[in-house]
Amino acid sequence: MNIQKFQLIYAHIICFKDDPSQVGDKALTDYKTGALIIDDKGKITWVGDKANLPNKYKQVPSTNFGKKYLMAGFIDTHLHYPQYRMLAAPAKNLMDWLNRFTFKEEALYGDIDHASQAAELFLDFLLAHGTTSAMAFSSVHKQAANCLFEATDKRNMAFITGKTMMDRNAPENILDDPEQGALDSQSLIDKWHGKGRQRYAITPRFAITSSDAQLKLSGQLYKNNPSCYLQTHLSESLEEINMVKDLFPKAKDYTDVYDHFGILGKNSFFGHGIHLSERECQALSASHSKVVHCPTSNMFLGSGLLNIEYLKNASNPVDVSLASDIGGGTNYSMLHTIGEAFKIASYNNVSLSAYQGFYMATLGNAKQLGLENEIGSIKVKNWADFIIIDPEATPVLAARQQLSESLEDALFALAILGDDRAIKATYIAGRCLHNS
Numbered sequence: 001m002n003i004q005k006f007q008l009i010y011a012h013i014i015c016f017k018d019d020p021s022q023v024g025d026k027a028l029t030d031y032k033t034g035a036l037i038i039d040d041k042g043k044i045t046w047v048g049d050k051a052n053l054p055n056k057y058k059q060v061p062s063t064n065f066g067k068k069y070l071m072a073g074f075i076d077t078h079l080h081y082p083q084y085r086m087l088a089a090p091a092k093n094l095m096d097w098l099n100r101f102t103f104k105e106e107a108l109y110g111d112i113d114h115a116s117q118a119a120e121l122f123l124d125f126l127l128a129h130g131t132t133s134a135m136a137f138s139s140v141h142k143q144a145a146n147c148l149f150e151a152t153d154k155r156n157m158a159f160i161t162g163k164t165m166m167d168r169n170a171p172e173n174i175l176d177d178p179e180q181g182a183l184d185s186q187s188l189i190d191k192w193h194g195k196g197r198q199r200y201a202i203t204p205r206f207a208i209t210s211s212d213a214q215l216k217l218s219g220q221l222y223k224n225n226p227s228c229y230l231q232t233h234l235s236e237s238l239e240e241i242n243m244v245k246d247l248f249p250k251a252k253d254y255t256d257v258y259d260h261f262g263i264l265g266k267n268s269f270f271g272h273g274i275h276l277s278e279r280e281c282q283a284l285s286a287s288h289s290k291v292v293h294c295p296t297s298n299m300f301l302g303s304g305l306l307n308i309e310y311l312k313n314a315s316n317p318v319d320v321s322l323a324s325d326i327g328g329g330t331n332y333s334m335l336h337t338i339g340e341a342f343k344i345a346s347y348n349n350v351s352l353s354a355y356q357g358f359y360m361a362t363l364g365n366a367k368q369l370g371l372e373n374e375i376g377s378i379k380v381k382n383w384a385d386f387i388i389i390d391p392e393a394t395p396v397l398a399a400r401q402q403l404s405e406s407l408e409d410a411l412f413a414l415a416i417l418g419d420d421r422a423i424k425a426t427y428i429a430g431r432c433l434h435n436s
């Protein structure tokens with residue numbers, strides 16, 4: 001065995017294997033004196049306690065992170081690359097925010113130099129916050145989506161994006177038309193879907209900015225490319241829901257608009273889903289569609305407080321993933337996102353445990369994407385996409401951790417008090433792409 005082909009990492013390794021809301025503490029194993037072996041392809045070859053490390057790996061070149069935590073990198077299932085720098089835009093509500101700030105900012109992505117520079121900065125921000133994979137909206141411009149794919153491919157990140165389709169109710173300079181939007185999407189699918197670790201998401205922005213013709217072509221694209229994802233927005237604000245009612249008077253409700261055009265399905269990710277009726281939950285559940293919970297965005301834009309339990313325990317349970325929704329969301333950190341999800345759950349008298357939150361941001365999101373045998377957990381044969389977390393990264397965290405009585409307690413403190421300062425290193429396919 002050529003030991004130079006491997007690397008060895010020592011740390012307190014946290015491995016989620018299952019859903020804590022189903023199996024409790026058995027959902028994870030942690031190795032306080034853990035060891036991880038990575039091969040030269042960037043895959044995990046061995047994980048366990050240092051004491052059990054097979055002899056053949058003992059001389060492998062190593063890095064020792066001591067008591068710091070090593071866990072799977074975070075997966076963000078909904079955010080917007082052309083909004084990478086427009087966090088904290090003060091608006092009255094969703095539609096005001098879109099019209100006053102967002103559409104103007106996204107228009108800049110018609111310039112390829114701007115788009116390619118932004119793609120690099122966007123990915124640097126994700127990695128600095130410990131996010132190793134994401135499903136992101138690009139702008140309406142085909143070339144901007146191409147820039148993002150080039151940047152994620154260069155970093156060898158598992159990444160999903162797509163050109164946004166929007167043909168009405170926005171400024172002229174960011175509209176496409178149904179036919180060209182579909183052609184551009186198909187040519188990006190042909191170029192990028194399945195290339196390296198890249199995958200494509202068909203991306204009609206939402207029912208307000210897509211005509212019947214565009215939604216119909218989106219459904220056809222999805223049908224013709226069944227391994228692609230589909231991402232859009234659904235039932236985020238009450239004003240938006242009323243506008244959809246006016247635009248689609250024949251639909252039973254907002255979900256029915258998408259259902260009618262063949263947009264529901266197991267690879268469909270609907271951002272927000274705050275105000276869904278039982279009937280809508282039933283349609284989403286029957287089609288195995290996913291709702292994406294975006295807590296910081298929902299509070300910032302005053303959209304509403306999603307009740308996770310209502311979706312998960314409805315007579316027809318709906319799958320829920322977790323996301324930042326940058327730039328409606330106010331923080332790239334999935335630590336912070338877990339913390340805000342906890343607060344919203346509390347408001348609804350639901351207790352979201354730290355294990356549940358960390359599971360959602362890693363293995364849970366990977367399972368929603370159907371990628372659990374590639375990313376989202378520290379297990380043999382998965383990609384070595386992982387982060388190193390310092391549970392005592394700030395003076396306040398260090399003081400709080402003196403009171404932590406368990407790993408779950410320490411993780412809870414990280415979710416409420418942590419952010420990018422707690423991320424000491426981020427590895428993609430075994431390569432360290434960020435450290436602080």
Ligand code: GUN
Nearest residue numbers: 080205206233297325328
């Ligand atoms: N609905 C349509 N577009 C957007 C967007 O960019 N952000 C959010 N939060 N909601 C949307």
Ligand code: ZN
Nearest residue numbers: 078233271325
């Ligand atoms: Zn969004």
